[in-house]
Amino acid sequence: xxxxxxxxxxxxxxxxxxxxxxxxxxxxxxxxxxxxxxxxxxxxxxxxxxxxxxxxxxxxxxxxxxxxxxxxxxxxxxxxxxxxxxxxxxxxxxxxxxxxxxxxxxxxxxxxxxxxxxxxxxxxxxxxxxxxxxxxxxxxxxxxxxxxxxxxxxxxxxxxxxxxxxxxxxxxxxxxxxxxxxxxxxxxxxxxxxxxxxxxxxxxxxxxxxxxxxxxxxxxxxxxxxxxxxxxxxxxxxxxxxxxxxxxxxxxxxxxxxxxxxxxxxxxxxxxxxxxxxxxxxxxxxxxxxxxxxxxxxxxxxxxxxxxxxxxxxxxxxxxxxxxxxx
Amino acid sequence: xxxxxxxxxxxxxxxxxxxxxxxxxxxxxxxxxxxxxxxxxxxxxxxxxxxxxxxxxxxxxxxxxxxxxxxxxxxxxxxxxxxxxxxxxxxxxxxxxxxxxxxxxxxxxxxxxxxxxxxxxxxxxxxxxxxxxxxxxxxxxxxxxxxxxxxxxxxxxxxxxxxxxxxxxxxxxxxxxxxxxxxxxxxxxxxxxxxxxxxxxxxxxxxxxxxxxxxxxxxxxxxxxxxxxxxxxxxxxxxxxxxxxxxxxxxxxxxxxxx
Numbered sequence: 001x002x003x004x005x006x007x008x009x010x011x012x013x014x015x016x017x018x019x020x021x022x023x024x025x026x027x028x029x030x031x032x033x034x035x036x037x038x039x040x041x042x043x044x045x046x047x048x049x050x051x052x053x054x055x056x057x058x059x060x061x062x063x064x065x066x067x068x069x070x071x072x073x074x075x076x077x078x079x080x081x082x083x084x085x086x087x088x089x090x091x092x093x094x095x096x097x098x099x100x101x102x103x104x105x106x107x108x109x110x111x112x113x114x115x116x117x118x119x120x121x122x123x124x125x126x127x128x129x130x131x132x133x134x135x136x137x138x139x140x141x142x143x144x145x146x147x148x149x150x151x152x153x154x155x156x157x158x159x160x161x162x163x164x165x166x167x168x169x170x171x172x173x174x175x176x177x178x179x180x181x182x183x184x185x186x187x188x189x190x191x192x193x194x195x196x197x198x199x200x201x202x203x204x205x206x207x208x209x210x211x212x213x214x215x216x217x218x219x220x221x222x223x224x225x226x227x228x229x230x231x232x233x234x235x236x237x238x239x240x241x242x243x244x245x246x247x248x249x250x251x252x253x254x255x256x257x258x259x260x261x262x263x264x265x266x267x268x269x270x271x272x273x274x275x276x277x278x279x280x281x282x283x284x285x286x287x288x289x290x291x292x293x294x295x296x297x298x299x300x301x302x303x304x305x306x307x308x309x310x311x312x313x314x315x316x317x318x319x320x321x322x323x324x325x326x327x
Numbered sequence: 328x329x330x331x332x333x334x335x336x337x338x339x340x341x342x343x344x345x346x347x348x349x350x351x352x353x354x355x356x357x358x359x360x361x362x363x364x365x366x367x368x369x370x371x372x373x374x375x376x377x378x379x380x381x382x383x384x385x386x387x388x389x390x391x392x393x394x395x396x397x398x399x400x401x402x403x404x405x406x407x408x409x410x411x412x413x414x415x416x417x418x419x420x421x422x423x424x425x426x427x428x429x430x431x432x433x434x435x436x437x438x439x440x441x442x443x444x445x446x447x448x449x450x451x452x453x454x455x456x457x458x459x460x461x462x463x464x465x466x467x468x469x470x471x472x473x474x475x476x477x478x479x480x481x482x483x484x485x486x487x488x489x490x491x492x493x494x495x496x497x498x499x500x501x502x503x504x505x506x507x508x509x510x511x512x513x514x515x516x517x518x519x520x521x522x523x524x525x526x527x528x529x530x531x532x533x534x535x536x537x538x539x540x541x542x543x544x545x546x547x548x549x550x551x552x553x554x555x556x557x558x559x560x561x562x563x564x565x566x567x568x569x570x571x572x573x574x575x576x577x578x579x580x581x582x583x584x585x586x
Contacts, residue, residue: 041555041556042555043554043555043556043557047553047554047555047574048553048555050329050330050553051329051330051332051553063557071567071568071569072557072560072569074562074569075547075548075558075559075560075561076548077548077557077558077559077560078548078549078550078556078558078559079548080379080380080381080550081380082377082378083377083378083380084377084380085380085381085550087550087556087558089556089557089558092557092560092569235377235380236377236380237377266375266377267375286380286550288551288555289381289550289551289555289556290370290380290381290382290550290551291374292332292421292551292553293332
């Protein structure tokens with residue numbers, strides 16, 4: 001018996017097994033499978049509907065939304081690195097109102113769960129965005145991007161200081177009744193400190209991990225390749241870091257705080273590492289760019305893996321790498 | 328019909344000249360939906376090899392039967408790896424991509440292709456001929472060996488004015504040198520342009536000066552090619568917003584964007 005099975009037996013209200021081997025209810029939301037697409041790697045979803053039916057996905061986390069529209073950064077915005085890429089898109093987005101009015105009506109036609117990624121330059125902006133999304137029909141939950149620089153605190157990101165993070169999450173919990181997830185930044189000394197701040201403040205779940213800060217230099221031009229010099233590293237290169245951080249956070253909180261794994265997943269094997277480390281759902285990010293069908297491949301791969309291993313349900317896999325005796 | 332991701336059989340992948348190679352693949356699922364200036368994202372590594380991680384964007388230079396033809400310049404890791412694909416092997420191709428193409432309602436076109444950029448216009452030339460439109464193609468490079476599409480031009484019977492900067496073939500000089508006269512020769516003319524950044528800028532300046540509509544097919548560093556990464560942007564003048572080359576393009580009204 002693993003942690004989620006035990007939690008289920010105790011009658012844990014957090015999670016309920018569904019009829020299908022991959023389906024379950026979490027945060028009071030029915031998920032048909034645990035495979036989501038990650039924010040910033042899927043735009044607002046509609047572009048991908050030209051490739052496959054979005055209803056096949058467990059959930060879509062839309063690209064980060066601020067209150068005011070953001071133009072984003074000048075090019076170059078993307079640089080390929082060994083087994084990864086750096087991006088510095090600059091959170092380009094049409095603003096939350098335009099999203100709700102013009103994009104959401106089409107997106108919510110699909111039979112999948114929609115999480116909206118939220119960011120701001122100061123607390124007030126986070127609050128304003130969250131208020132809009134709380135009212136928006138078709139948005140099931142919110143995911144906070146806390147890697148954004150806090151303008152009022154000299155540009156230090158919300159996600160790197162536990163106290164600032166606590167304040168932010170605490171205030172936002174009062175603004176929305178929808179499930180509030182916090183996407184943690186790996187650019188911290190100890191992920192458990194920022195995880196704790198979110199849990200204490202009442203976050204409904206943690207999303208691990210956002211991109212790692214990196215840089216690439218053009219040796220001919222002898223200057224940084226990205227227009228903004230630094231950018232976020234994503235892709236297969238960061239998989240072991242994500243797995244380690246999920247493992248650490250699960251070790252502390254077990255099933256009391258759902259963890260959504262993101263970082264470096266392309267294949268079902270990658271997803272399984274996240275899941276065995278403790279992720280109850282996984283997000284596919286950068287792989288959408290080079291292998292657009294990867295979310296569907298992971299969904300099918302999970303089904304096959306569970307059947308092959310003789311499990312009855314996906315939840316039996318979650319956190320299994322911890323091998324703790326339960327009794 | 329949407330975008331197809333397919334492991335396509337390589338028919339031929341050979342060196343042409345300069346740094347240019349020709350890749351021909353069988354793609355019966357894709358060929359029917361190609362528009363002039365459509366492009367494809369090609370994976371040069373094998374599946375689940377992560378270096379290079381991303382696919383590369385290439386103009387579809389021609390559609391012959393159930394084959395797609397790509398003329399590509401070898402510059403870096405990705406394109407170098409692509410040259411190693413042999414006939415009979417498969418390459419993963421995501422296509423057709425792009426949503427905005429050259430307008431077809433002008434009476435006459437001057438086609439301005441610089442270097443490998445000519446491969447971004449070749450399909451449009453075929454299309455114009457099929458529609459019975461009149462057009463004058465110009466093809467400019469630095470040196471003769473960069474004229475990698477000469478064979479294609481000859482086989483397809485196009486009458487092209489060729490420029491080389493060093494005079495090693497065709498007219499000596501820049502592709503822009505006779506452009507004013509050629510663009511003003513006939514009424515209701517538009518320019519269709521694809522090539523290196525500097526050349527495109529020079530062409531657009533001339534077009535603006537003589538007030539002739541000008542459409543550019545752009546290339547850019549792309550991670551996805553179908554609109555989700557927002558990496559391949561160009562600035563739209565009127566809105567001052569960044570728009571995606573892959574999704575809002577690849578063809579733009581040259582007067583409306585910042586090149």
